[in-house]
Amino acid sequence: MARVLCVGILVADLIGRPIENFPEKGKLLLVDEMSLHVGGCAHNTGVDLHKLGEEVQIIGKVGRDGLGEFIINSLRRRGMDTSGILFTDQANTSxxxxxxxxxxxxxxxxxxxxxxxLRSQDISDEMLAASQLVHVAGSFLMPGFDGEETALLLKRAKALGKTTSLDTAWDDTGSWFSLLEPVVPHLDILISNYDEASRISGKEELPDIGAFFLKFGIQVVAIKMGPQGSFIMTPQDKVLVPPFTVRAVDGTGAGDAFAAGFIFGYLRGWDWYQVGRFANACGAMCVQMMGATEGVGSFEEVAEFIRSNGAYLGGEVN
Incomplete structure (x- = not known):
């Protein structure tokens, strides 16, 4: 039985580095590294949760092509449930x-x-019923699912008594809150980075951003701020959580790693500082390796990373 249902984007990532400038048209640029990885917010968050020890089912769609097989085979090698990943003939794999x-x-x-x-009807009531928390990963990057379809899914999940969460991505269409407006009444947890949350809310100060979302009934807002740490706000609390200082190699998947760490801590009822510190640690571990999920380790490895970089206020996690 899946404890966390991760619904959202599945992507094949071709990563090259270092790239400081583009070559002229018709010219070639040599790079030191290039590699193919599985990514996408639902994949990254789900895999990181699985590595932390959580039960996870990933829901999404791929094309009938080599990249789709690559994504599914990668998950199977990790021992993950791929029954929720559907093939479509309408498009190639993202x-x-x-x-x-x-x-x-x-x-x-x-x-x-x-x-x-992807549509709401692709996720059955049986899948929802088997979960404790339903997480939508990659909102704004699913044109057929964003907005009303997401709202339909989360409304169904809430009717079944499930906790709901959503992590945003950059909205290239510029729709921002107009696309998220039907969704927020059905959300318990909103996770977003500062730039996205500021665009959605029209606010700049962290407490104002948090208050904007809380007025819709959301229980907790978590704002990712990269090198500045994170900010967590509830109707009762405002918690600024400091970052970990590490050497960044690849920022791909860092926000998804934060989301995985946040959900993991939330499900265990930790205090908000502990939740944020654990989430920050997952993000910091992620950026130290190439690829979206390679850097995040097991719960024990994240806990050791935290201990070696300074203790939690309020005691150690358990």
């Missing part, structure tokens, strides 16, 4: 070219592909 500079900063060229075809 793919992203990830261009990394020498500091680990990323530039993306993204093809939505099969992720465009």
């Amino acid at each position: 793919a992203t070219m990830v261009l990394l500079d020498s500091s680990g900063e990323r530039t993306f060229l993204h093809y939505p592909g099969a992720n465009r075809t």
Whole structure:
């Protein structure tokens, strides 16, 4: 039985580094590294949760092509349940070219592909009933699922007594809150980075951003801020959580790693500082290796990373 249902985008990531400039048209640029990885917010968050020891089922769509097989075979090698991943004939598997500079900063060229075809009806009530928490990963990158279709799914999940969460991505269409508006009444947890949350809310100060979302009945808002740490706000609490200082190699998947760490801590009832510190640690571990999920380890490895970089306030996690 899956404890966490991760619904969202599945992507094949072709990552090259270091890339500081583009070559002239018709010219060639040599790079030191290039590798193919499985990515996408639902994949990354689900795999990281699985590595932490959580029960996970990933839900999404791929095309009937080599990249789709690559994604499914990668998950099977990890021992993960792939029964919720559907094939579509309407589009090829989603793919992203990830261009990394020498500091680990990323530039993306993204093809939505099969992720465009995901619908609420693709997730059965049986799948929802078997979960404790339903997480939508990659909102704004699923044109057929964003907005009303996401709202339908989360409304069904809430009717079954499930906790709901959502992690945003960059909205290239500029729709922002108008697309998220039907969704927020059915959300318990909103996870977003500062830039996205600011665009959605129209606010700049962290407490104002948090208050904007809480007024819709969301229980907790978590804002990812990269090198500045994270901010967590509930109707009762405002918690600023400091970052871990590490050498970044590849920022791909860091936000998804944070989401996985946050969900993991939330499900265990830790205090908000502990939840944020654990989530920050997962993100920090992620950026130290190439690929979206390679850097995050088991719960014991994350706990050791935290201990070696400073203790929690309020005691150790358990």
